[in-house]
Amino acid sequence: MRASSFHVSARVMRPATQPTLAFDPHAKTAMDKQEPPAPGADFRVVIVGAGNINFGSDEGPWNHTFRLEHKLGPRLKVVALIDPSAERAKRVLRMKCQSFVLSAYKDTIVYPSFKDYMNSVTPETYPHAVWVGSPPAYRGGTEPGRNLEMLLTDGLPRVPLFIEKPVSTGPVDQAFQVSEMLKQNGSLVSVGYMLRYLKVVQKMKQILTENNLKVMAINARYIMAYEHTAKLDWWDKSKNPGPIVEQATHFCDLARYFGGEVDLSTVMAHSLEYFEPAGQLSKIPVDESLIEPENRIPRITCATWKFQSGAVGSLTHAVALQGTNYSTEIDVFADGYSLRLIDPYNAPMLYIRRPGDDHEEVLRYNDDDPFFSEVSNLIDCIEHGEGTSPILSSYEDAAKTYALTWAIREASERTVRKP
Numbered sequence: 001m002r003a004s005s006f007h008v009s010a011r012v013m014r015p016a017t018q019p020t021l022a023f024d025p026h027a028k029t030a031m032d033k034q035e036p037p038a039p040g041a042d043f044r045v046v047i048v049g050a051g052n053i054n055f056g057s058d059e060g061p062w063n064h065t066f067r068l069e070h071k072l073g074p075r076l077k078v079v080a081l082i083d084p085s086a087e088r089a090k091r092v093l094r095m096k097c098q099s100f101v102l103s104a105y106k107d108t109i110v111y112p113s114f115k116d117y118m119n120s121v122t123p124e125t126y127p128h129a130v131w132v133g134s135p136p137a138y139r140g141g142t143e144p145g146r147n148l149e150m151l152l153t154d155g156l157p158r159v160p161l162f163i164e165k166p167v168s169t170g171p172v173d174q175a176f177q178v179s180e181m182l183k184q185n186g187s188l189v190s191v192g193y194m195l196r197y198l199k200v201v202q203k204m205k206q207i208l209t210e211n212n213l214k215v216m217a218i219n220a221r222y223i224m225a226y227e228h229t230a231k232l233d234w235w236d237k238s239k240n241p242g243p244i245v246e247q248a249t250h251f252c253d254l255a256r257y258f259g260g261e262v263d264l265s266t267v268m269a270h271s272l273e274y275f276e277p278a279g280q281l282s283k284i285p286v287d288e289s290l291i292e293p294e295n296r297i298p299r300i301t302c303a304t305w306k307f308q309s310g311a312v313g314s315l316t317h318a319v320a321l322q323g324t325n326y327s328t329e330i331d332v333f334a335d336g337y338s339l340r341l342i343d344p345y346n347a348p349m350l351y352i353r354r355p356g357d358d359h360e361e362v363l364r365y366n367d368d369d370p371f372f373s374e375v376s377n378l379i380d381c382i383e384h385g386e387g388t389s390p391i392l393s394s395y396e397d398a399a400k401t402y403a404l405t406w407a408i409r410e411a412s413e414r415t416v417r418k419p
């Protein structure tokens, strides 16, 4: 029996990203501050991708399965793990099964592709959610091999989806077609722009809304530490979409979150390339000569644009620091106000300057876990109804961020000096 034949529900047209509910600075978002998960019926999840975002690594705090385990406790049943690398999938499952979360993974079946999974799905294994953390090159498009969302909505209509950023690496217009298809299908989708869930970010939104502020300018700075970025593909624009589309996407997304829609026709950009005197890096941990010269990534990208409101945005992305910590900051200016968000990845701090005061107030929220919030909010919406907790990044919203990142990359490529 086709799985879709036993799952029937009405189509719903959803708004784009849902509005933020009232910001509660005391909400407990850290995993160790949660009530223990209540017992109840199984919650079945299909996981796509056995890599770092879903199963964790030394690179950062991301690890979706760890948060699903803490949200759902023994109710979590991972019915399928889809990954063409059976060896990697089995390795992560072995580790899970050696720990106290055994019950969630002991019956997990590894499939090399979504089609293989669909051939075996039954009412007993029909999922409540699909968690997609495969590389973006295999999704967000309409062509075979890139059309995961189409296969998902065909095979598992209206099963809620979590999808990692960026939504694709392919043509921008296809990402919008996928967005429209998901909307028509009525799918509940949350995209992993987790910085939107930070309390400091929600505080910034609250200040902008409550004071009816019109953002005048946004200035984003994303200075990465490259010394330990040892995946050759990351340095190769033909394999990875490059640092703006893949990495600075989080800051382009925040810029849109605070400043509204961008007039893409206004995007201008310059880059510093590997062959220019100022573009020499001394500690690249891979052999860059293995990459075709035209595919080597820029060291610096500086972009400016106009928002539809008339406000001005700018982004500086740099592959420049050594060591491990990135230096990241986003400034938002409005009449009488400066909101400076510093280090949102590690130790988020918000510096607020208000009218009539030359001093900056400093805000910090301890124990904030935006990765847990995005997982928890989607599960709440699935279990208790949409709107119970805000979904802060819809697919359509994420597709617009994707379009902005490509506009920046393409604008910088148009102005490259020849070697």
Ligand SMILES: NC(=O)c1ccc[n+]([C@@H]2O[C@H](COP(=O)([O-])OP(=O)(O)OC[C@H]3O[C@@H](n4cnc5c(N)ncnc54)[C@H](O)[C@@H]3O)[C@@H](O)[C@H]2O)c1
Pocket: 048, 049, 050, 051, 052, 053, 054, 062, 082, 083, 084, 085, 088, 113, 133, 134, 135, 136, 138, 164, 165, 166, 192, 193, 194, 246
């Ligand atoms: N929000 C964040 O802060 C954050 C952090 C890390 C990664 N990410 C995103 O998560 C995604 C995955 O990144 P990662 O670091 O886990 O990558 P990774 O390379 O560690 O893992 C990717 C996994 O997907 C598997 N895979 C390849 N093709 C597949 C397919 N067609 N179907 C299913 N699985 C497939 C690979 O075998 C691998 O196991 C990317 O979009 C990345 O940008 C987001």
